[in-house]
Amino acid sequence: MNYDASLWLIFILLGLATTLPRASFIVLGNRFSLPPTLQRALRYAPAAALAAIVVPDIVVVSGQVVPLNPKLAAAIAAILVATRWRNPWLPFIVGMAVLLGLKALSQA
Numbered sequence: 001m002n003y004d005a006s007l008w009l010i011f012i013l014l015g016l017a018t019t020l021p022r023a024s025f026i027v028l029g030n031r032f033s034l035p036p037t038l039q040r041a042l043r044y045a046p047a048a049a050l051a052a053i054v055v056p057d058i059v060v061v062s063g064q065v066v067p068l069n070p071k072l073a074a075a076i077a078a079i080l081v082a083t084r085w086r087n088p089w090l091p092f093i094v095g096m097a098v099l100l101g102l103k104a105l106s107q108a
Contacts, residue, residue, distance in 0.1 A: 070106065074099035 034042070058075045059065055066072075078095030 070099050070102035073102055
């Protein structure tokens, strides 16, 4: 098998590996239902995926885990403001203010 044929085979296999699990929910429809415990657990999947993307960016600075850094303080401030007030803009404003303020203090 030459290089081009193996590359196309890999593309096809990867396409099937991503399409078949998604298509199974559409094809099976109502004939198959997930257990209630699994359905409850899947409700938290979007939040877990978002946390997996955001948390490393907040905690890791220059390749090192830094538990006390301006990004973490800004994230905590934004979370506190978001839970206290339901204004969608206020967490962004407060988080950026804390971040920029702490960065300015650390450079001075």
